[in-house]
Amino acid sequence: MTAKDRQTAARYLRLARASSGEAAAEAVAWARCARPKSLPALRMEVRILLQQGDLESADTLIAQGILIKPDDTALNVMLVERLLERGNLDRAQQVIINAVKRRPNHRATRIVAGKIAMSLECMEDAIEHFIYAINLRPGNSNNGWALLFEAFLVTGDMVHAESALAGMNPSSPLLQARFLRASRQPLEAADTLEDAIINSTVDDREALFNELISTLEELSDFDRLHSLIENIPTGANTVLISAGMALLSMGEFAKSIDVVSIVKGAGSVIARKAQAITAIAENSQGYSSEAVETMSNMNERGEGVEDSFLAEIWRRAAMGNIVTDICGGAPIGADSNVSPLARLVEASLPVFEMATSNDPEAAADARACRNALGLGNFKSPKRNHKRLRHQRAI
């Protein structure tokens, strides 16, 4: 590698730092062409890939970087953050302990160590790490104060949480709203968030929307929630997912499908989450075979979609099904008659109903099934209510 290569790489890296989006990605790619083993360029590329949601490529690159320099603190922190996201807490803890030992005064390492301690519910350790990180750079530690606030909130220490909130400069309306919610003032929290959304920048808008959705859910203020959903900014994928989930709990499955269908970024984790919501909402509407197909489109189980997320969608769908199905509902979506015979008869009914209208034998058998199920001359009540809900949603 010549000095000219180094100079070229440094120039492109400067260019990458000065730009954003595709331009930054292109500049960093040139920098890495000129100097493939440049760690600053590699770190920059990892950050860009993470921003773009290309987690697999980011993971590969982190591994490559660690092979080049195993004790690179920044790369180790990135690795730990990815392990944390994937839920691999043991490995994350192992890596971070070594990183803290190597560089105890590295701010990012302390912050990540605190996050891991929080995930492991060791709140005292987490608070210690966050305070250490804040003291390393007292004037510029909003992230540290925010995390410290979260840690105090989890422990229920509202006095210290308020102090941490006061330490932030500029103050965060998002955290203020969280504080209000934790202080049992959700209505005030919702108002704060609504005001903040009006004055927000593009960067923090999604977080504010998400917080407002969960606050309105807590308040069960469905009218306000509906009008908020109507005003979700385009491209706010995480907000669309939150809205889709909120609609599931309200039993508005058709609308939930409509909302998450706007999510962009095919193949990304967020798109897989949208597909999971669609599949479970379809199942709740009684279209289980379509739901299986939707789910198989995301390869049975979307890589990167956490179990906790899937469990939460199932819970919400179950709740939505029970609450809105006033004639008795099946939470998971299957029509679950209590007796085996009724289940078999129920399964036979569509077989006869599918037969042509000029098939009197099928009609007689369908009638016999309906009578056995106590349905008289109309179809399953559950299906009718679902159809009604669907029509109303349209």
Place this chain on the structure above:
Amino acid sequence: MGDMHMAPTLKDPQFLNPGMDSNNRIAQTIADMPRSIHCRDLARPLCDALEAAIRSGHLSRAKRLAKSAARFNRRGARLSQLLAQLCCLEGDHESALRILDTSTSKSASLRLTRVKCLIQLGRRAEAHLELSSWADRATSPMEARMLCALLDWEAGDKKNAVESIQKKLRQHEDPDSLALLTVLNILMKDRDATSRWAVQLFRFAVYPTMRDSIRLLLGSLGLAQTFDNPEPDETEATDLALELKSAQSILPVLLRAQRRKFDEPSARLLMSALIQARDQFANPADAYSYIAELSFRIQGNDSAKKWIEEGLAKHPMSASLRLMLDQLNEVDVETIDTQDQSVLAVIGGSDTEKPAKGFEQVEGKAA
């Protein structure tokens, strides 16, 4: 009381106007009555009509009937429930709650509908409190317990949610509870318990109405690869056998459904139940012919013959079994396709079946 005895009933010819449909007639009858009349006779047909209108989604008709119901001074549990249901369907949960609160009855279904209204109105804590006080009782509806568990889960008390669902399972094993337990245990990272509940849940996949939902749930949680084809469960088959003994008339319908659209897991369950109950049927020879028919589809010619022979050993005078055996002996074993509907009609030998192509072929061969 005197008024009540004189009250017109729906059976009175004066109200039977052939130009009106039955719901209009009921509404008209009630509208024509003096306001003072508390007509017990009319409550039931009104409830029936209202229920039918709600279930079939005819909300305008249901509303018309509900207006008529306003004339009743005292509302029973069923009428209150139906009126509240109608309000809920129209999205007016507050009115529904008012109806339920003023009802003289406090049945479990009324309480459950009330809880649902509270949740819809955002009074979750109140709903949770109400459910916690009675969902644990053995008499409470299953849905109430499920809802209570879901609210526990939402409040972060997963352990309590698991316990209350498990308690419910001791009384009655249903797929919804098993599904929730599977999801909850995934969340609590208890892999052993997850697979245990998933296995139990998968037993219900023998029913075609549930199969896709169960596959979807297990697939979404990454558990689908553990399961292949659903096998009938012994307990489920025993329960089905008990039910079939008292509902033999539905059996030919179930068989005809299998002839139209064969579904192996449910056919296996049905066959397993029939085998258990075969000697307790009013006409045991019929049971053997049904078993033979299902066995032919599932296991093939030899198995069907075995069942027919066993049936004939016990009931040698059964013409239908004898005919089936003859037909089976005539069928070319090499070329037979057990999934071919025409062949099934031959084996089934049902009187209601049209002579199928296969039947004619066999007849031709026999000749």
